[in-house]
Amino acid sequence: MQPNASSAVLETYENAPRKYWAKIIAFVIVFSLAAWSFDAINFGGINNVGFSVVRNILRYFVNPNYKMKFDPEAINYIQKYFFSWERYAVPYLMVETIMIAILGTFLGAIISIPFAFLSSKNITGEKGSWFGATLITMIRTVPIFVWGIVFIRVQGGAMAGVLAISVSSIGMISKLYIEVIEDIDTGILEALDSTGATTFQKIRFGIIPQLTASFLSTAIYRFEINVKNAAILGMVGAGGIGFTLIDALGSFNFPIVAVCLWGIIPVVLAIEYLSTWLRSKLAQSERS
Incomplete structure (x- = not known):
């Protein structure tokens, strides 16, 4: 960097407004909220029984055959539940x-498309998009459980x-769809409009x-999340x-x-890896 450029950067930095008090106040607020949250938690409910349960789960997770020498039926349980194609396996x-x-x-990705178009300001205008955006926000506020x-x-x-997964997905997918729709290049649409293209042709080619x-x-990313959501929903x-899992x-x-966890964890990791790879390929194709 040239001397003049260096001095200009240094001068800009020195003349920048200092917001030390704002940072200190923000830190105090965050720290106070964290301390208040800890105070609201009842740590007295943690006892030796709870630690024993966690210890046993980890023990069987590391070695599902752990209790073989005490319980000869343990291996039969594992074979029955892990190496079988029965409905309970x-x-x-x-x-x-x-x-x-x-x-x-x-279903969530398909239903989100009309929601997103109706809620995009560059499609339906500032007032027209309000109703759809409010409805999407209301859907997002309800937990998947x-x-x-x-x-x-x-x-x-x-x-x-x-x-449950399709409805809960609408909130997140629609929001991300809206961001994409509002960032489209309107110049292409104007060029198609100047050629006399119909509305369908503008949608199809523009x-x-x-x-x-x-x-x-976006749909692939949401699927990655929904695999974990589907496993959780089984608990209700x-x-x-x-x-x-919850019954066990x-x-x-x-x-x-332990057998259920050994079934869930590798599948979730594999799907996350595949999702990341597919989304990177889609991003590359979009840039090219």
Whole structure:
């Protein structure tokens, strides 16, 4: 860097307003909130029984055959639940969990498209986008657990998980779709308009090519999240491996807990890796 440029940078830095008090106040506020949060937590509920449960789960997770010398039936449990294609076995339940995530993400991504267009300021205007944006915000405020409990009353089993995931996905996917739609290059649309292109042609050749890669990337990212959501929803009876996991935890059946975790963790890691790879490829194709 040349001397003049260096002195200009130094002068700009020295003349920059100092906001030490603002930083100190912000730090005090954050620290006070953290201290208040710790005070609200009852650490007295932690006891030796809780530590014993965690210790047993970790012990069986590291070595599912741990209790073989005391319980000869332990290996039979593991073979029954991990190396079987029965409806109660881990392979079947993991496939069901993934299918719930796929179908829920697909429905959520499709339904999010009209929501996003209706809520985009450059499509429907400032006033027109308000209603759709408010509805999306309302959907996002409801936790997926609540959607799961609601849909279990309507339709139990795996279908409740699909519906809960699809509705909860609309909030996040629509919000990301809106950001993409509002960033489209309007110059292409103006050029097509000058050639006398119809509305359908402008959508087909001007809008869709700009949105496809970003929409797919968003849906893939949400699917990655929904695989974990599908496993959690099983704990409230919405299908998947979560129901077996919570049932095993409730009965202190630690070998089954360990087997379920060994089924969930590798699958989730593999899907996260695949999702990252696919989204990077889509980003490269969008730039090229």
